Amino acid sequence: MVPDDRQALLDAMMDADAYIFATPIYSHSPAGFLKAILDRICGPFTDATFVDTVVQMRKAGDPHFAHMKVDERVLKPRVAGFIAIGGSSTPDQITMALPILHTLIYPMHVKVVDQVVFQTxxxxxxxxxxxxxxxxxxxTQLGKNVASQIGKSFDDASYLGDEPEGACPYCHLAKVDMFYGTENKIGCVSCGAQGVLKVDPDGIIRPVWNKNCGVSSITWAGKKLHVGDIHKESAAETFDIQNCTGFDLKRQQWREVAVPLVELPSQRAYCML
Ligand SMILES: Cc1cc2nc3c(=O)[nH]c(=O)nc-3n(C[C@H](O)[C@H](O)[C@H](O)COP(=O)(O)O)c2cc1C
Known part of the structure; x- marks a missing residue:
């Protein structure tokens, strides 16, 4: 691992009561630098449901959790706002900016109270x-909105941002994943909430999102579900590794696999005619 400023940034994030993430949009997404920073700090490193489970189990006297190191600062209520800025004027160039910002901080159970994309x-x-x-x-309004919700719990803080038509009730974005089937099931690209597509009497197809679906990663129940899934799968992965005949040898062979060098078109002498 290369030495970096991870600890200082983590401490700054843990000290904060609120975050405003502002990023240029590169390739329809937040800046890679921001993602790299949050990839090193967020995700499983600061997963609020995991920290909470360890704290609760310790209180209950469960010895399995006695020596687990978790950062209890994660559990402080926090709110956030997102600003993404792009050069384009069309909706196709900004598609993943806000969804990715959500995925970066939802494990900390931070309530996003406002979000906006500025184009052109x-x-x-x-x-x-x-x-x-x-x-x-x-x-400026976004800053005021975030400040107005500081100190409130996740459930008490209000979302004060825009609500596009068909928006998911959890991330307030209208980003739809299609699962088809007879029920026309859909998922929210940002947070995994579930719903269906329905044709309204005016002939327009609209999403109907499940309320309290317990699946959205933005909800506490959704995060718990995900942590449970990862624990189950990692146990199955360990079982498969332990029961795979000749695993060490196979891994060594894959590590040593020789990729034949071939001449690439760009290495050939270029002929204009
Ligand atoms: C590599 C690169 C990719 C970009 N991709 C997008 C894009 O997908 N959508 C968009 O609206 N703007 C895009 N832009 C424009 C930038 O979002 C805009 O210029 C940015 O706000 C500039 O911020 P900066 O000066 O801090 O880099 C891109 C710019 C660069 C340099």
């Missing part, structure tokens, strides 16, 4: 001048 701001400084200054006003 590709030139440095242009955000101040675009849309008659309304983008900066909206960003």
């Amino acid at each position: 701001c590709g030139t440095p400084g242009s955000i101040i001048a675009r849309a008659q200054g309304s983008f900066v006003e909206r960003a």
Whole structure:
């Protein structure tokens, strides 16, 4: 592992009562630097349901959890807001910006209270001048919205951002995964909530999201479900490894596999005619 600023950033995140993540959009997504930082700090490293389970089991006197090291600072209630900024003007260029921001912090059970994408701001400084200054006003409002919810628990903090038509009730985005089948089942790309597509009397197809579905990773129940799934699968992985004949030899063979070198087209002499 390369030495880095992980501990300092983790401490700063644990000290904070609120986060505002602001990122340029690169390739329809948040900046890779931001993702790399959060990949090293969030996910299983700061999973609130895991920390909570360990704390509860210790209180109950379960010896299996006695020596497990967890960071109880994770359990402090926190709120967040997201700002993503892109140069494009069309919806196809920003698709994964907000969903990925959600996936980066949902394990900490942080309540996202506002989120916004600003487009047509590709030139440095242009955000101040675009849309008659309304983008900066909206960003200011986002800051106020986040500040207004600081100190509230996940359930008590209110979502104050925009609600697009057909939005999932958990992440407030309308990003749909299609599972087809006779029931027209759908999933939320950002948080995994489930629902169905229904044709309304006006002929328009709309999503109907399950309330309290207990599957969305944004909910406590959804996170617990995921942690349970990972524990079950890792036990099955260990079992398969232990019962795989010649596992060590097979792994060594894969590590030593010789990939034949071939001449690539770019290495050949280029002929214009
Ligand atoms: C590599 C790269 C990829 C980009 N991809 C997108 C994109 O998918 N959608 C979009 O709206 N803007 C895109 N942009 C424009 C940037 O979002 C915009 O210029 C950005 O806000 C500039 O921020 P920066 O100066 O901090 O890099 C891209 C810019 C770069 C350099």
